[in-house]
Amino acid sequence: xxxxxxxxxxxxxxxxxxxxxxxxxxxxxxxxxxxxxxxxxxxxxxxxxxxxxxxxxxxxxxxxxxxxxxxxxxxxxxxxxxxxxxxxxxxxxxxxxxxxxxxxxxxxxx
Amino acid sequence: xxxxxxxxxxxxxxxxxxxxxxxxxxxxxxxxxxxxxxxxxxxxxxxxxxxxxxxxxxxxxxxxxxxxxxxxxxxxxxxxxxxxxxxxxxxxxxxxxxxxxxxxxxxxxxxxxxx
Numbered sequence: 001x002x003x004x005x006x007x008x009x010x011x012x013x014x015x016x017x018x019x020x021x022x023x024x025x026x027x028x029x030x031x032x033x034x035x036x037x038x039x040x041x042x043x044x045x046x047x048x049x050x051x052x053x054x055x056x057x058x059x060x061x062x063x064x065x066x067x068x069x070x071x072x073x074x075x076x077x078x079x080x081x082x083x084x085x086x087x088x089x090x091x092x093x094x095x096x097x098x099x100x101x102x103x104x105x106x107x108x109x110x
Numbered sequence: 111x112x113x114x115x116x117x118x119x120x121x122x123x124x125x126x127x128x129x130x131x132x133x134x135x136x137x138x139x140x141x142x143x144x145x146x147x148x149x150x151x152x153x154x155x156x157x158x159x160x161x162x163x164x165x166x167x168x169x170x171x172x173x174x175x176x177x178x179x180x181x182x183x184x185x186x187x188x189x190x191x192x193x194x195x196x197x198x199x200x201x202x203x204x205x206x207x208x209x210x211x212x213x214x215x216x217x218x219x220x221x222x223x224x225x
Contacts (some may be wrong), residue, residue, distance in 0.1 A: 034213070043114075043200050043216025044153070087152065099169075100145075102152040 004101035022088030133201030140206035
């Protein structure tokens with residue numbers, strides 16, 4: 001399974017754009033890249049998923065370069081409520097198994 | 111909305127006890143997962159199941175077993191609880207579609223303390 005590496009923590013201020021990068025050098029051809037958000041005392045929640053290039057939804061954007069060895073989650077104009085742990089997940093659901101990274105704790109300050 | 115429920119939010123057990131953690135999902139998902147989450151270690155996969163009576167070991171299966179007798183229910187069993195199994199346990203479920211990825215839906219978690 002592809003291992004992932006993320007920064008342990010990041011700080012930001014309200015209204016700023018935040019970019020969190022995940023490295024996954026051993027990503028396999030069938031692997032998708034998915035990001036989850038987790039608040040304290042809750043289970044993780046799906047944010048966005050992609051395979052290549054760029055994906056955007058109402059919450060975030062996901063940028064994946066051509067070699068797919070890394071990906072960047074972009075959160076536009078963060079607010080205090082975006083303070084959470086963000087996990088990068090790489091895997092192939094054909095095997096029903098994926099690997100979570102260690103997560104990035106994002107702290108948004110007023 | 112998909113709902114994944116776990117039998118307890120908090121549980122306190124003694125060393126050597128047999129512990130059952132139950133997880134139920136209501137979306138007819140094929141895949142179900144058990145993770146543990148510890149500070150600084152992220153989420154680690156213990157076991158997963160892609161069908162009734164089927165199970166696969168995850169990254170840290172030692173000291174655990176699982177049971178999936180019905181599609182909607184996935185149980186995690188600690189045969190003889192130890193203090194190093196004190197952790198947050200998270201259950202998740204997803205559809206199974208080959209050669210793609212499907213969103214995992216997580217339960218609220220069970221915080222288990224083994225004394």
